[in-house]
Amino acid sequence: MAEISALFFDIGGVLLSNAWDRDRRLKACQRFGLDPVRFEARHARLVDSFERGHLSLEDYLREVLDTDASTLSQKDFREFFFGQSAPHPSALESVRKLARSGRYTMAALSNESKELNEFRIERFGLREFFSLFFSSCYTGWRKPEPEAFRVALGVTQRAPGECLFLDDRPENVTAASRLGMQTLLVRNPEMLGEELATAGVV
Numbered sequence: 001m002a003e004i005s006a007l008f009f010d011i012g013g014v015l016l017s018n019a020w021d022r023d024r025r026l027k028a029c030q031r032f033g034l035d036p037v038r039f040e041a042r043h044a045r046l047v048d049s050f051e052r053g054h055l056s057l058e059d060y061l062r063e064v065l066d067t068d069a070s071t072l073s074q075k076d077f078r079e080f081f082f083g084q085s086a087p088h089p090s091a092l093e094s095v096r097k098l099a100r101s102g103r104y105t106m107a108a109l110s111n112e113s114k115e116l117n118e119f120r121i122e123r124f125g126l127r128e129f130f131s132l133f134f135s136s137c138y139t140g141w142r143k144p145e146p147e148a149f150r151v152a153l154g155v156t157q158r159a160p161g162e163c164l165f166l167d168d169r170p171e172n173v174t175a176a177s178r179l180g181m182q183t184l185l186v187r188n189p190e191m192l193g194e195e196l197a198t199a200g201v202v
Helices: 022-032 036-051 057-069 074-082 089-101 114-123 146-156 170-178 189-198
Strands: 006-009 105-110 132-135 163-167 182-185
Touching (some): 022 074, 036 057, 074 114, 132 146, 163 170, 170 182
Parallel strands (some): 105 132, 163 182
């Protein structure tokens, strides 16, 4: 097995909470009195464009809230939307140490909408860890699409076998593995340091 020279981290579910997954959307529906079935149907129709950077947060909220929320302030909903992000402190500390070591090319590889992605980068200081952000809102590709990984490999000019990709979703790990990347399925972000050491990343 090739020596690892580059690390590609998913953000939501690995370093931070999954900020807008089904559980958070259900929580939003409960908080604002929205019909969860209708909300999910609208979200499913919009999420692809939203996470590829083709739809702004303002346009997403206008469409997903629709007439159910005629008395709902978009400002209040935006605050709730951004407020769902929380750190996994132990995981962030492990990545901080790796970044300071200077041994690896450090990059994020995530599916996120533009406004959420940029909020999380700023709020949690992710530029301290990563020099590259292969976010779906910038590349136009969403994991587990193979091109999401090929773009990252091409820009960094790394052979797949030199790269370790970390994600909390099995389908994304499987897709990276099919391209020849080394992979790590993160089941517990608080154990990230130990799991990285097991993979030979120190």
